Amino acid sequence: MSTANQLSNTEHHDEIHIIFVGEIEEKWREDVVKASEIMQKAGVSDPSNFILEALNRKGGDPVAEFKPADSVDLEEKDRKFFRITPGGGGRS
Amino acid sequence: MNDLESQLPPPFKEALALLRQNRDADARVDAIDANFGYVWINNLAKNTDSESRGGWIRLPLAFPYANPHGLVTRDALLRSDGDKVADAYNPGHETCKPVSSNGGAHYYSWTWEGAPALNSPKDIVAVAQWYERRIRNG
Numbered sequence: 001m002s003t004a005n006q007l008s009n010t011e012h013h014d015e016i017h018i019i020f021v022g023e024i025e026e027k028w029r030e031d032v033v034k035a036s037e038i039m040q041k042a043g044v045s046d047p048s049n050f051i052l053e054a055l056n057r058k059g060g061d062p063v064a065e066f067k068p069a070d071s072v073d074l075e076e077k078d079r080k081f082f083r084i085t086p087g088g089g090g091r092s
Numbered sequence: 093m094n095d096l097e098s099q100l101p102p103p104f105k106e107a108l109a110l111l112r113q114n115r116d117a118d119a120r121v122d123a124i125d126a127n128f129g130y131v132w133i134n135n136l137a138k139n140t141d142s143e144s145r146g147g148w149i150r151l152p153l154a155f156p157y158a159n160p161h162g163l164v165t166r167d168a169l170l171r172s173d174g175d176k177v178a179d180a181y182n183p184g185h186e187t188c189k190p191v192s193s194n195g196g197a198h199y200y201s202w203t204w205e206g207a208p209a210l211n212s213p214k215d216i217v218a219v220a221q222w223y224e225r226r227i228r229n230g
Binding site: 062089 | 137161162179180201202203204205206207208218219221222224225226228
C-alpha cells in the first residue's frame with residue numbers, strides 16, 4: 001500500500017456529517033463514530049442500556065439499530081436521522 | 093377526554109397528552125383493568141406491509157413509577173420473514189379481554205425487565221419505541 005493510500009484511510013475527511021438525534025443536531029467530522037458517543041452527545045449520560053436506531057427519514061421508521069459499542073458509519077445510506085430507544089426487556 | 097381517561101392519575105394523563113403531542117394524536121385509553129390502562133397507539137410500526145399498524149400497550153396506572161407490561165394486538169404479529177412473532181406469544185389470552193370488543197386477541201407478555209428505569213411521563217414516547225423494537229426483534 002502506498003503512503004498516500006495509508007494516509008487516506010486514517011485522515012479525517014473535510015466533510016462534516018450533520019445528523020439529527022430526534023430534534024438534536026450533531027456535527028461529526030469523523031466518518032465512523034461509536035453509537036455511545038452519538039447518544040452521549042445527544043444528552044444520554046449513560047447510554048449503556050439504550051439503543052441507537054437509524055431512521056429512513058426524519059420521524060420515520062427504524063432501518064438499523066446499534067448497541068452502544070457498535071460503530072456507526074455516517075457515510076452509509078440512512079445515517080442522518082436517529083432516535084434513542086431503551087434496550088433490554090424480558091418476558092413473563 | 094373520555095370517561096376512562098378522567099379516572100387516570102395525573103402522571104398517566106400527562107403521559108397520554110405527551111404521547112398525543114409527540115407520537116400519535118389518536119392515542120387513547122380503551123380499557124382499564126388490573127391497574128393497567130390499555131393504551132391504543134394507532135401508528136405502532138409492524139414488520140410487514142401486510143399488517144395494519146397499531147396495538148394496545150399495557151401501561152400501569154402508576155406510570156412512570158411502575159413499568160409497562162405486555163402488548164395486545166388485533167392480529168398476530170409477523171416477523172419480517174413472514175413467520176409469526178413467537179416471543180412470549182399468547183393467542184387468545186385472558187389479558188386480551190378488556191379490549192376484545194375492540195378486536196384485541198393476541199397477547200405478548202413482554203416485560204420491562206433489564207430496560208432503563210422510567211422516571212418521567214415524557215418517557216412514554218421511548219416506551220412506544222421500545223415496543224416497536226420488541227416487535228421488530230420478536
